[in-house]
Amino acid sequence: MFEKVLIANRGEVALRIHRACKEMGIQTVAVHSTADNDAMHVRLADESVCIGPPPASQSYLNIPAIISAAIIANADAIHPGYGFLSEDANFAAIVEEHGFTFIGPSPDHMRIMGDKIAAKAAMVDAGVPVVPGSKDALTDMQSARNMAEEIGYPVLLKAAGGGGGRGMKIVERPDELAAAFSAARSEAAAYFGNDTIYMEKFLTGPRHIEIQVMGDSFGNAISMGERDCSLQRRHQKVLEEAGSPALNDDQRDSISKISRTAVENLGYSGAGTLEFLFQDGEFYFIEMNTRLQVEHPVTEMVTGIDIVREQIMVADGAALSLRQEDITISGHAIECRINAESPIDFTPSPGLITDYHPPGGLGVRVDSGLYSGYRVPSSYDSLVSKLIVHGATRNECLMRLRRSLEEYVIGGIETTIPLLQRVIVDPDFINGDYDIGWLEKFVEAEE
Numbered sequence: 001m002f003e004k005v006l007i008a009n010r011g012e013v014a015l016r017i018h019r020a021c022k023e024m025g026i027q028t029v030a031v032h033s034t035a036d037n038d039a040m041h042v043r044l045a046d047e048s049v050c051i052g053p054p055p056a057s058q059s060y061l062n063i064p065a066i067i068s069a070a071i072i073a074n075a076d077a078i079h080p081g082y083g084f085l086s087e088d089a090n091f092a093a094i095v096e097e098h099g100f101t102f103i104g105p106s107p108d109h110m111r112i113m114g115d116k117i118a119a120k121a122a123m124v125d126a127g128v129p130v131v132p133g134s135k136d137a138l139t140d141m142q143s144a145r146n147m148a149e150e151i152g153y154p155v156l157l158k159a160a161g162g163g164g165g166r167g168m169k170i171v172e173r174p175d176e177l178a179a180a181f182s183a184a185r186s187e188a189a190a191y192f193g194n195d196t197i198y199m200e201k202f203l204t205g206p207r208h209i210e211i212q213v214m215g216d217s218f219g220n221a222i223s224m225g226e227r228d229c230s231l232q233r234r235h236q237k238v239l240e241e242a243g244s245p246a247l248n249d250d251q252r253d254s255i256s257k258i259s260r261t262a263v264e265n266l267g268y269s270g271a272g273t274l275e276f277l278f279q280d281g282e283f284y285f286i287e288m289n290t291r292l293q294v295e296h297p298v299t300e301m302v303t304g305i306d307i308v309r310e311q312i313m314v315a316d317g318a319a320l321s322l323r324q325e326d327i328t329i330s331g332h333a334i335e336c337r338i339n340a341e342s343p344i345d346f347t348p349s350p351g352l353i354t355d356y357h358p359p360g361g362l363g364v365r366v367d368s369g370l371y372s373g374y375r376v377p378s379s380y381d382s383l384v385s386k387l388i389v390h391g392a393t394r395n396e397c398l399m400r401l402r403r404s405l406e407e408y409v410i411g412g413i414e415t416t417i418p419l420l421q422r423v424i425v426d427p428d429f430i431n432g433d434y435d436i437g438w439l440e441k442f443v444e445a446e447e
């Protein structure tokens with residue numbers, strides 16, 4: 001087993017990885033920018049190395065600085081967390097070239113899934129249903145027109161190098177296609193340095209349902225069930241649930257099996273997530289994420305599996321510690337993302353934490369690097385805490401969430417707690433009746 005792991009991240013996920021390491025008897029090395037000298041991930045780690053000034057481009061994305069830190073600290077492996085370098089196949093390859101283990105999938109699998117056209121093709125080959133659309137890059141208007149006629153309007157143009165929603169163009173009618181086609185290509189080039197685009201049928205009111213999977217280097221694969229991540233605003237998830245209130249057991253088992261088999265067929269090793277749109281009882285694969293996700297705790301709560309521990313074991317060459325038959329889903333879990341932002345207009349609210357009192361009690365988990373006296377820097381993502389509740393039923397989760405959000409004191413800055421409190425008492429939310437457009441409408445209606 002590794003003796004020392006370098007954690008190439010910050011915030012709550014750096015703590016999450018540190019905790020798994022400690023329980024495995026592994027020493028940890030934190031890296032940090034000068035904005036994070038007093039951050040909790042630096043305080044908790046066994047060692048720390050400053051890797052640069054506040055801008056992420058010069059610190060948490062600075063590959064030479066991170067590799068140098070791993071050499072100085074004599075680490076065995078690097079865990080990238082989520083965001084930053086976590087889905088950078090070149091980083092994974094550089095880590096391995098320097099003799100460290102990258103705690104994640106192979107660079108080849110990362111490259112395939114990073115190219116959204118290649119990812120869909122790989123999934124089709126592995127028996128996964130995908131959104132109807134172009135199988136290859138769209139290079140000329142005539143093939144775009146033909147494809148749109150074939151699948152029917154509205155259609156969506158997406159960047160092959162994209163993901164996460166940037167640079168997508170909805171096309172409602174044939175006369176809008178030409179303008180959208182050239183706009184999509186130039187935006188794709190500007191955002192992702194790659195003007196390759198593809199077309200899909202535009203689904204008008206789907207839910208976002210994703211399957212947590214894990215493979216090992218012996219060709220074993222498991223599915224850990226689904227998460228419903230439909231509650232989001234501007235492509236930022238706000239609340240996630242395991243399981244989805246929209247699925248029946250047959251649908252749940254079916255998509256879980258399809259995903260597990262796909263991971264096995266792909267020979268994928270490490271943790272991953274297959275993202276689907278779900279509409280009118282059908283699943284459509286859109287993308288695969290090759291990293292640990294922000295919302296992984298809801299899956300941990302309902303399965304009892306420590307996903308980070310499994311990532312580390314598998315990266316070290318061990319077999320998965322569980323077979324599919326050993327995995328059972330127990331109860332329900334909900335995660336709320338708490339951001340240092342105005343709960344009304346979402347402007348960032350960095351600054352000094354004057355009071356801090358997290359909720360506790362049965363079925364309550366808080367993953368956060370906050371403490372009283374900490375200053376939330378303005379240089380990074382505004383996620384400062386995740387409140388996760390677990391209960392026997394969804395209703396128990398809702399009651400537990402209500403009282404936990406009421407207990408939670410984060411003084412000195414604005415947070416999105418008041419927004420979450422309003423969402424979880426809304427009748428639609430209580431009924432589980434929401435799609436990917438629901439939260440934006442809810443926020444607009446409040447204004």
Ligand code: MV4
Nearest residue numbers: 131156163164165200201202203208232286436
């Ligand atoms: C779609 C779609 C509708 N139809 N694809 C947005 C992020 C990227 N991962 C994929 N996205 C979408 N792809 C088709 N064919 C709607 C979205 C979408 C969305 C998806 C999941 C969660 C939230 C979303 C918000 C807006 C649009």
